[in-house]
Amino acid sequence: MKRILPILLALVLLTSLMLSCEKKPGAEGLYTLKSIDGAPLEEQFAPLLDEGMSMEDLLSLFGLSSLEEYFTIDLKADGTIAVSVAGEDSTTGTWKQEGDKITAVMDEGDPIVMTWNGSELSFVEDGQSYVFIKK
Secondary structure, three states, rough: OHHHHHHHHHHHHHHHHHHHHOOOOOOOOEEEEEOOEHHHHHHHOHHHHHHHHHHHHHHHHHOOOOOHEEEEEEEEEOOOOEEEEOOEEEEEEEEEOOOOEEEEEEEEOOEEEEEOOOEEEEEEEEEEEEEEEEE
């Protein structure tokens, strides 16, 4: 009995430590542009489509297979970020997460603070609000 109690206490302590060290889901992942100023991405390109350009021509112009690929943010687990516009890597930098805030420091600019809700990133840049959805 004297040996069982310390063993049980050690198991309880070990289990508690394992549960507290479980990795919680973070913001890491690939995000695609959902909307600009509340308007879906399709509406952003509507003027081009209204002038007779087809969606296929538009995608071909940018070398994309879908409109989702037009503007992406990739938050990598190693703390780096890659932003791609029109299928080309535009800029890189680093990022960190504190609660629901993501701070990205790009190689050639000021930090951008984004809000993360578990599936979307949102931020305001140059007076425009952007929403990205996790893929």
